[in-house]
Amino acid sequence: MPEQKPLKFLFIINPIAGGKNKDEWETAIHEYFHDTSHTIDFHILTGENDETAVKKSIDDKKPDRAVAVGGDGTVTMVAKLIRNTPIALGILPAGSANGMAKELEIPATVKEALDISVTGISTRIDMIEINDEICLHLSDIGLNAQLIKYFEEGKLRGKAGYAKVLLKVLWNKQMMEVIIGSKEKEIRRKAFMVVLANASKYGFGAVINPESKLDDGFFEVIVIRRLALSELLKMIFKPQPFNPKKIEVFHARAVSIETIKRAHFQVDGEYLGKVKKIKGTILEKSLSILLPPDK
Numbered sequence: 282m283p284e285q286k287p288l289k290f291l292f293i294i295n296p297i298a299g300g301k302n303k304d305e306w307e308t309a310i311h312e313y314f315h316d317t318s319h320t321i322d323f324h325i326l327t328g329e330n331d332e333t334a335v336k337k338s339i340d341d342k343k344p345d346r347a348v349a350v351g352g353d354g355t356v357t358m359v360a361k362l363i364r365n366t367p368i369a370l371g372i373l374p375a376g377s378a379n380g381m382a383k384e385l386e387i388p389a390t391v392k393e394a395l396d397i398s399v400t401g402i403s404t405r406i407d408m409i410e411i412n413d414e415i416c417l418h419l420s421d422i423g424l425n426a427q428l429i430k431y432f433e434e435g436k437l438r439g440k441a442g443y444a445k446v447l448l449k450v451l452w453n454k455q456m457m458e459v460i461i462g463s464k465e466k467e468i469r470r471k472a473f474m475v476v477l478a479n480a481s482k483y484g485f486g487a488v489i490n491p492e493s494k495l496d497d498g499f500f501e502v503i504v505i506r507r508l509a510l511s512e513l514l515k516m517i518f519k520p521q522p523f524n525p526k527k528i529e530v531f532h533a534r535a536v537s538i539e540t541i542k543r544a545h546f547q548v549d550g551e552y553l554g555k556v557k558k559i560k561g562t563i564l565e566k567s568l569s570i571l572l573p574p575d576k
Contacts, residue, residue: 287318290398291344293335293359295326295351295375306350306375313395326355336362344368346571348398352376353418353484357549360568361415364408369569371398378484378550381418384495386573401571406495408564409479412556414548416479417568419489422538422559423457423474424505426545430552454508458541461502463533470529475538476503477561484550491523492530498565502536504529535562 294306307323314321324338339347339362348371349359360370373394374382387394409416456471478501481493490501507527523530543555 285400287320288345288399289320289322289342290346290348291322291324291338291342292348292350292373293324293326293355295355309391310395313392319399332358332362335359339363339368346371346398348373350375352378353380353550356381357415357417360408360417364415364564364567367569369403369571371401371571373398380482380484380550381480383484383486384418384480384482385570397571397573400574402574403569404496404572405566405569407479407498407500408567409477409500409561410564411477411548411561412559414553416477416548418480418549419476419478419483420548421474421476422540422544422546422556423472424454425474426547426552429547429550430545457544459504460539461504461531462537463531463535470504470506472504472506473508474505476505477536478503490530496566498563499532499534500561500563502531502533533561536560
């Protein structure tokens with residue numbers, strides 16, 4: 282490990298993430314930092330008032346780096362609490378999808394991920410404020426949000442659980458009527474799904490936003506008008522611009538989306554119920570995040 286100024290780390294651990302319990306995560310982290318000059322502290326999530334409790338830990342410990350040990354929900358919560366501060370976000374991927382970690386090419390192995398939390402390059406990136414939520418990765422209304430709802434309610438996990446809810450969603454799929462408004466224009470569309478994208482791809486690898494840049498001061502609005510096999514294959518195997526008659530992409534700094542009927546809504550993998558209106562606004566370079574040195 283390269284010589285560097287001693288740093289204070291706060292690890293925010295989802296205790297059931299990745300099939301490990303909190304003791305296993307703490308042991309692995311302690312072993313990594315043995316014989317280093319860095320200081321480490323832990324905050325274990327309980328599922329009750331986590332955001333308030335983590336904020337207090339950050340205020341009390343005043344870390345240089347806050348490392349989220351969990352999936353996209355844990356990562357986004359920590360990002361929300363340290364935005365517009367000098368504290369840098371590290372990620373130890375431990376969820377079921379780990380979309381943001383894959384976006385940033387952070388390895389799933391503990392040692393390599395910790396290497397990035399210690400020696401990675403701190404870079405400021407954008408986030409999106411959507412209603413009262415913070416989106417670091419991807420948010421959407423419609424098909425995918427409904428899939429997340431069914432997955433959370435189901436008893437099966439892993440690929441079998443995902444395949445079961447995917448079939449259910451596709452069988453019951455319905456189009457939405459949406460009104461999308463920005464400073465420049467207003468459009469009406471029928472769509473299966475509308476995505477507000479800060480990043481480029483979902484945790485399972487499909488590239489929904491090939492034009493993504495995390496620090497360009499814009500996010501993308503992706504309107505899925507048709508479930509076309511040709512476009513789905515692009516997402517999975519060869520990311521490139523979509524056919525706008527099937528999937529439209531708009532750049533935006535602020536947008537409002539209204540639906541005629543209430544639609545399923547999710548932010549960074551967390552299902553948030555049904556909504557009739559969402560507003561998204563770019564939060565330009567509001568988060569310091571640790572990236573691999575060669576990213």
